[in-house]
Amino acid sequence: DTGVSQDPRHKITKRGQNVTFRCDPISEHNRLYWYRQTLGQGPEFLTYFQNEAQLEKSRLLSDRFSAERPKGSFSTLEIQRTEQGDSAMYLCASSLGDRGVSDGYTFGSGTRLTVV
Amino acid sequence: DQQVKQNSPSLSVQEGRISILNCDYTNSMFDYFLWYKKYPAEGPTFLISISSIKDKNEDGRFTVFLNKSAKHLSLHIVPSQPGDSAVYFCAASNNNDMRFGAGTRLTVKP
Numbered sequence: 001d002t003g004v005s006q007d008p009r010h011k012i013t014k015r016g017q018n019v020t021f022r023c024d025p026i027s028e029h030n031r032l033y034w035y036r037q038t039l040g041q042g043p044e045f046l047t048y049f050q051n052e053a054q055l056e057k058s059r060l061l062s063d064r065f066s067a068e069r070p071k072g073s074f075s076t077l078e079i080q081r082t083e084q085g086d087s088a089m090y091l092c093a094s095s096l097g098d099r100g101v102s103d104g105y106t107f108g109s110g111t112r113l114t115v116v
Numbered sequence: 117d118q119q120v121k122q123n124s125p126s127l128s129v130q131e132g133r134i135s136i137l138n139c140d141y142t143n144s145m146f147d148y149f150l151w152y153k154k155y156p157a158e159g160p161t162f163l164i165s166i167s168s169i170k171d172k173n174e175d176g177r178f179t180v181f182l183n184k185s186a187k188h189l190s191l192h193i194v195p196s197q198p199g200d201s202a203v204y205f206c207a208a209s210n211n212n213d214m215r216f217g218a219g220t221r222l223t224v225k226p
Contacts, residue, residue, distance in 0.1 A: 004159070031212075042120070042205050042216030043160065056212060091159055101209045102148045104162025 004108035025094030035091040122217035135193040139206030146208040
């Protein structure tokens with residue numbers, strides 16, 4: 001297993017366009033998390049899945065954001081009608097059950113979104 | 117609400133000396149405290165953690181100390197090496213809620 005993979009690594013889009021990011025977690029990890037990181041800040045929680053169920057969403061996740069994990073494997077994060085304030089690094093992480101609470105999450109390298 | 121704070125954005129130390137990174141938190145319900153390390157163009161990598169019922173955890177050159185009464189934890193790296201140069205994030209977790217600090221950029225000079 002090569003760890004958590006995220007695609008694309010970089011995305012530049014015009015304001016108002018829709019974008020979709022993909023995350024492939026470690027295969028045996030049933031929990032998947034999305035975080036957003038802006039310059040000079042730490043990662044901020046957006047949402048998480050246990051298998052295919054989306055169990056929690058942050059208030060940061062506006063109606064323009066939607067995440068899916070249809071078969072409990074890979075996940076997608078879609079942002080509709082992008083705004084300049086959406087420019088950030090979007091990080092995906094995974095863990096095996098609640099072991100991540102003590103053993104840490106495994107993060108991907110992130111997708112850097114720039115909205116122009 | 118910023119429940120995890122790292123008040124020092126940067127720290128510079130000489131190779132071989134001790135690096136001490138600090139972190140404060142406000143929520144006494146956190147069960148675990150973690151440190152992650154991040155290199156440029158990579159995601160954060162888990163380094164070490166400590167349970168809220170412990171006051172010290174050591175792993176090789178890395179030791180984390182927890183002072184619950186002060187709601188403060190620190191990461192000690194000794195001896196520091198140039199390869200330790202990275203951004204270090206403090207995190208605190210309670211069930212599935214993991215909060216991160218803003219990070220401290222550590223530079224270890226040869």
